[in-house]
Structures are given as C-alpha cells and as structure tokens.
Amino acid sequence: MHIDSFVDVLQTELTNTQYGQQPPELYDPIRYIMSLGGKRLRPLLTLMGTYLFTDDWQKAVRPALAVEVFHNFTLMHDDIMDQAPLRRGNPTVHEKWNPNTAILSGDVMLVNAFELILNVAPDQLQTALTRFSRTAAEVCEGQQLDMNFETRWDVTETEYIEMIRLKTSVLLGFALELGGLIAGADAQTMKLLYEAGVNVGIGFQLKDDLLDVYGDPAKFGKQVGGDIIANKKTFLLIEALEQGTGQLRDDLDGWLRRTDFDKAEKVRAVTAIYDQLRIRTITEQRIDAYFSKGFACFEQINADPTRKAVLLEFVQQLIGRES
Template sequence: MRIDSFVDVLQTELTTTQYGQHPPELYDPIRYIMSLGGKRLRPLLTLMGTYLFTDDWEKAVRPALAVEVFHNFTLMHDDIMDQAPLRRGHLTVHEKWNPNTAILSGDVMLVNAFELMLNVEAGALKTVMTRFSRTAAEVCEGQQLDMNFETRWDVTETEYIDMIRLKTSVLLGFALELGGLIAGADAETTQLLYDAGVNVGIGFQLKDDLLDVYGDPAKFGKQVGGDIIANKKTFLLIEALEKGQGPLRSELDDWLRRTDFDKAEKVRAVTSIYDQLNIRQLTEQRIDDYFARGFDCFARIDADPARKAVLLDFVQQLIGRES
C-alpha cells in the first residue's frame, strides 16, 4: 500500500464534501479555508491507523475528514485571536470576510466535524464520540494556557510541555487512536496509538520552535526568528530564562523589554544568547527523546510489519521535514 493511495481518497472526499449552502456567507468561508491545503497529516494518520488492522480502511475516510474539519475550525478561531492576516499564504477568513463571520463559520465547522464523526460504525460510536469530545475540550484548554502564558515570565518547562500537549499533540494522538477504534483494535493497542501520536506531536512542536530560530529560511516557509521578535514563549526562550544568569540574563531581559529595536539585530543577539547557553543542543535532545518515546509505542503495537511500515515511513517523513 502506498501513501499516495490514502492521499488520493482523502482528497476526493475533501473536494466533494458539502458543508451547507444557505446562507452562502456562512458556508463560503468553510469551503475557502478547507481549500487552502495543508499537510492533512491528521486524517492521513487516521486512515493509516485503520489500515494497520483491516483492509476496509476506507470506512474511516469520513471520520478522518471530521478530524481535519475540527483542526481547521481551531485554525479559523486561532487566527481571529492572533489577529493573523495570512493563513497558508492567503488571507485569513476574518480578513477576507470579517471577524463575526469567521466566528460563526467556525462554530458551524465544529458542528460539521461532529456530524462527520457520526459515520463511525455503531459498535465504536459511543467511545469515539466520548474521546473526540474530550480531545476537543483539551485543545481549547491548551489554547487558553497559551494565552495565559503571554503575560507570564515564569512559565516552566513542565507547564510548556503540558500546554503544547493539549494545544497540538492530543489531536494527533486522537487521530491515530481513532483509526484503531474504527478498525476494532483492543484498548491496549488504541492507547499505544494515542501515546505514540502525543509524543511525536510534542516532538513536532519542539522542532517547530527550534526551526523558528535555527531553520533554513529557504526551507522553513516563514520568517526565521519570528518567535524571538514577538517574545513568544517557546521551549528555547523558557530554557534560556531558566538557565541564564549574570550578564547573559541581563542582556536577554533587556531585549525582552525593548519595544523599539531592529528586528534582525534582536534575532542575532538572542540567538547568540541561546548559543552560549547550549539551548539548541538541549532542544534537540528533548526532540529526540519525544520522538523515541513515540516510536517505542509504535514498536509495541502488534500489527502486520508491512502495514506498520507504511505508517512509520509517513511519520519518518514528517520528522525529517524542515518546513
């Protein structure tokens, strides 16, 4: 089985699914954001998670789409909160229409996601809906924690890891878990799938933090150093604040307090502080640790090795990305 097979089936479903028609001002933004592309890794993980245990993996297509619709709902609302002008190189929904329309369209997307998830077979439906509801709430909890951190300078590594686990990783974990639930896998196996997704998801987010500072601008896909410019609480900044002492800590505090500065100069200065504190090496070690935990969970799953190889190859490709 080739990854392209999952991609083709998913793409067909994405382009043919109807979210509603009237009034068009409500549904056009949904079609718009769903057409902007993206890696589609969450629904693909669901399909591959189902394929691990059954040839009938296409029964997971609409529930997998539910995960993607939910993910894009969170992006639509996050963009409003962040006042972001662009999403994947295009105007965000609140910029193309207006914030009120984006809020309401996002609300309908959430409803659409739950409707799509109802396509799960009856035997697994209650468990799936319970887990989906819990995951949806956790994503919102993570977003609130992230907003709380904006006004705090004492965020710990443990708090940060828990925030990114909730905000980004639990949905990856659920995507894989969902595949196992649809295929009828046992509770131990679905837990391993979930744990694998969560740990790999934390690794992904930490790698994003790292690439924002040390990535190749030609490959990263956005401005390198953007987090430094914005004083964003990333793993790197949190560790630097914890480990920095004396003149280095004073210099870092000075750059964090400044409201008038040359962006390139600030990025160079803060990156230099990170270098002196070995923050890059520490971050790389944490990334490797979480990826290793994820692959340990995959290794403990009892499934056909050839089927598992398809999933592992896909995850390895994601780990190796630089954008």
C-alpha cells in the same frame, strides 16, 4: 499500499464534501479555509491507523475528515484571537470576510466535525464521541494556557510541555486512536496509538520552535526568528530564561523589554545568547526523547510489519521535514 493512495482518496473526499449551502456567507468561508491545503497529517494518520489492522481502511475516510475539519475550525478561531493576517500564504477568514463571520463559520465547522464523526459504526459511536469531545475540550484548554503564558515570564518547561500536549498533540493522538477504533483494535492497542501520536506531536512542536530560530529560511516557509521578534514563549526562550545567569540573563531581559529595536539585530543577539547557553542542543535532546517515546509505542503495537512500515515511513517523513 503507498502513502499516495491515502492522500488521493482523502483529497477526493475533501473535494466532494458539502458543508452546507445557505446562506453562502456562512458556508463560503468553510469551503475557503478547507481549500487552502496543509499537510493533512491528522486525517492521514487516522487512515493509516485503520490500515494497520484491516484492508477496509476506506470506512475511516469520513471520520478522518472530521479530525481535519475540527483542526481547521481551531485554526479559524485561533487566527481571530491572534489577529493573524495570513493563513498558508492567503488572507485569513476574518480578514477576507470579518471576525463575526469567522466566529460563526467556525462554530458551524465544529458542528460539521461532529456530523462527520457519526460515520463510525454504531457499536463504536459512543467511544468515538466521548474521546472526540474530550480531545476537543483539551485543545481549547491548551489554547487558553497559551494565551495565559503571553503575560507571564515564569512559565516552566513542565507547564510549556503540558500546554503543547493539549493544544496540538492530543489531536494527533486521537487521530491515530480513532483509526485503531474503526479497525476494531483492542483498548491497549488504542492506548499505544494515542500515546505514540501525543509523543510524536510534542516532538513536532518542539521542532517547530527550533526551526523558527535555526531553520533554513528557504525551507522553513516563514520568517526565521519570528518567535524571537514577538517574544513568544517557546521552549527555547523558556529554557534560556531558566538557564541564563549574570550578564547573559541581563542581556536577554534587556532584549525582551525593548519596544524599539532592529528586528534582524534582535534575532542575531538572542540567537547568540541561545548559542552560549547551548539551548539548541538541549532542545534537540528533548525532541529526540519525545520522538523515541513515540516510536517505542509503535514498536509495541501488534500489527502486520508491512502495514506498520507504511505508517512509520509517513511519520519519519514528518520528523525529517524542515518546514
């Protein structure tokens, strides 16, 4: 099996899926956001998690799509909260239509996601629904913590890691766990798949934080330094606030307080402070640690090495990305 085989089947299912018809104002935004693309890594992880243990991995396609629909539901509502004008280079749903439509269409997407998860086998349904419901709640908990952090300057590294675990990583863990459940894996294997996904997910988010400051603008896909300009509480800023003392801390506080500034100058100045505090090295060490934890979980999973190699290749490609 090659990764493209999973991508092709998933894309066909995405194209053919009907979310509803009437009224069109309710369902057109769903079709729109689902057509904007994206890495589709969550449903692909579900399919590969199933393929680890069975050739009949296509029975996971509809439940895998549930994970992707849920993910896009969170994006639709996050964009409203963030007042974001663009999503993947296109107008966000609340900009193309209006916030009320985006809220209601997002609500229906959540319902659609639960309808899709019902495609697991009856004897697996209660476990799937229980775990999906818990994960969905945790993603919302993470989003609330992220909003709470906007007005706090005392956010610790531990708090930040917990926030990104909830907001982004538990859904990656669930995606893999769901694949194992559909394939009939035992409870210990499902736990390993979940922990692998969570740890790799934390590594991904920390890498996003790092790339926002140190990424190649031509590859990153968005403005480098955007987090610095917005005073966003990222791992790098939290570490700098914890590590900085004396003049360096005063300089950093000064840039954080300024409301009138040249964006390029602020990015250069704050990046220089990060350089002096070795924040890049600290972040890279944390990223490597979480990726290593994830791969340690993968190593413990008892599956055909050739099947496992497909999943590991996909994860390695994601780890190596620069956008």
